Amino acid sequence: MRIGISCYPTIGGSGAVATELGKALARRGHQVHFIVTDIPFRLGQFDPNIYIHEMDTMTYPVLRTPPHDFTLAALMADIIERYQLQILHAHYALPFAVSAFLAKNMVSKDHDVKVVTTLHGTDVTVLAQDKSLYEVIKLGIEKSDAVTAVSNSLVQQTKDVFSISRDIDTIYNFIDTDLFQPRTASHIRNSFAPNDEKLLLHVSNFRQVKRIDDLVRMFKLVRNRVEARLLLVGEGPELNAIRDMVQSESLERDVFFLGNQDDVAPLFNAADLFCLPSQKESFGLVALEAMASGVPVIGSTAGGIPEVVQQGKSGFLAPVGDIRAMADYAVRLLQNPAEYQRMSAAARSRAVEEFQMESKVKEYESLYRRLIEHSHS
Numbered sequence: 067m068r069i070g071i072s073c074y075p076t077i078g079g080s081g082a083v084a085t086e087l088g089k090a091l092a093r094r095g096h097q098v099h100f101i102v103t104d105i106p107f108r109l110g111q112f113d114p115n116i117y118i119h120e121m122d123t124m125t126y127p128v129l130r131t132p133p134h135d136f137t138l139a140a141l142m143a144d145i146i147e148r149y150q151l152q153i154l155h156a157h158y159a160l161p162f163a164v165s166a167f168l169a170k171n172m173v174s175k176d177h178d179v180k181v182v183t184t185l186h187g188t189d190v191t192v193l194a195q196d197k198s199l200y201e202v203i204k205l206g207i208e209k210s211d212a213v214t215a216v217s218n219s220l221v222q223q224t225k226d227v228f229s230i231s232r233d234i235d236t237i238y239n240f241i242d243t244d245l246f247q248p249r250t251a252s253h254i255r256n257s258f259a260p261n262d263e264k265l266l267l268h269v270s271n272f273r274q275v276k277r278i279d280d281l282v283r284m285f286k287l288v289r290n291r292v293e294a295r296l297l298l299v300g301e302g303p304e305l306n307a308i309r310d311m312v313q314s315e316s317l318e319r320d321v322f323f324l325g326n327q328d329d330v331a332p333l334f335n336a337a338d339l340f341c342l343p344s345q346k347e348s349f350g351l352v353a354l355e356a357m358a359s360g361v362p363v364i365g366s367t368a369g370g371i372p373e374v375v376q377q378g379k380s381g382f383l384a385p386v387g388d389i390r391a392m393a394d395y396a397v398r399l400l401q402n403p404a405e406y407q408r409m410s411a412a413a414r415s416r417a418v419e420e421f422q423m424e425s426k427v428k429e430y431e432s433l434y435r436r437l438i439e440h441s442h443s
């Protein structure tokens with residue numbers, strides 16, 4: 067098949083999933099065209115089946131902001147025609163599904179390209195709350211030939227938010243369980259936990275929805291009972307506020323800010339627990355990365371997290387904001403090696419059995435095939 071993929075290429079779960087999907091499809095012999103603003107961050111090695119089409123944005127004095135989404139639509143239309151794309155896969159309704167809808171309408175009717183949209187979360191759960199964007203996001207979803215979401219929770223929220231009854235299939239996110247697997251990372255542990263302190267880890271883009279302030283408060287409760295340290299990986303709008311908070315709580319000695327990291331797998335290997343106390347989380351790919359690495363998750367029950375982390379088996383979840391419960395769970399696990407080992411093994415097994423890359427890629431592949439065959443029947 068000839069497949070176009072459009073996604074946010076920068077660090078983040080949706081970009082990682084879209085890029086890994088494109089790479090896996092290329093390995094399976096499909097021709098994959100990334101239509102993007104920058105080279106996707108996890109692209110890695112050259113593959114002759116992968117083409118990158120980077121968008122140039124034009125500027126013009128009368129236009130107060132560059133017309134990104136129209137330029138993207140025009141580039142998509144060009145690539146559809148030039149390479150006879152059969153599938154255009156948009157990762158996020160806004161802007162990608164909307165630009166794909168425009169592109170489909172720009173090309174001649176001889177090009178029967180099918181638009182697949184995968185919903186990753188915040189365009190539905192955050193941006194659609196804004197009246198100025200609601201209808202355009204809904205249009206992107208309604209006009210796609212097929213829509214998938216990364217959890218059942220997100221399917222339901224999308225139907226509720228937009229009052230739509232169209233089919234939306236759940237295709238869960240997936241993980242490369244060779245890349246993320248249990249290993250020792252003594253060099254990292256020696257740097258941050260030289261006296262064998264317990265290491266708690268969080269990785270995110272430091273947006274408000276991640277509730278990192280809750281995490282810092284929760285960590286303080288844990289550290290009062292167990293020798294522990296907290297590694298914070300990532301950057302984003304809340305970073306400075308969290309730095310200030312760490313200082314005002316006198317936690318500077320025990321909390322480390324590592325910034326954005328390219329290669330996060332070794333950090334999971336160094337950690338004892340992964341923490342995800344989010345307000346909203348459609349899936350929580352980072353929780354899955356932790357599980358595949360054999361690291362139990364302490365988190366909230368927001369959105370799709372309970373579909374990934376099984377309560378009491380691969381981690382412990384508590385209602386959003388219940389930092390006492392999260393801290394109690396963390397201490398219980400850190401003080402009980404037998405329960406910890408059971409949970410670590412169960413987390414790894416769940417990642418391997420339920421979220422293998424191969425099986426999810428095949429689900430996307432058969433969705434594409436159904437759409438293409440349907441248009442020929």
Ligand code: GMT
Nearest residue numbers: 078079080186187346347348349350351
């Ligand atoms: O969590 C973020 O803020 C990043 C965002 C993204 O664009 O990568 O993550 C969303 O998509 C991921 C991949 O499907 C999901 O694992 C995350 O749960 C989801 N984030 C939210 O719903 C807040």
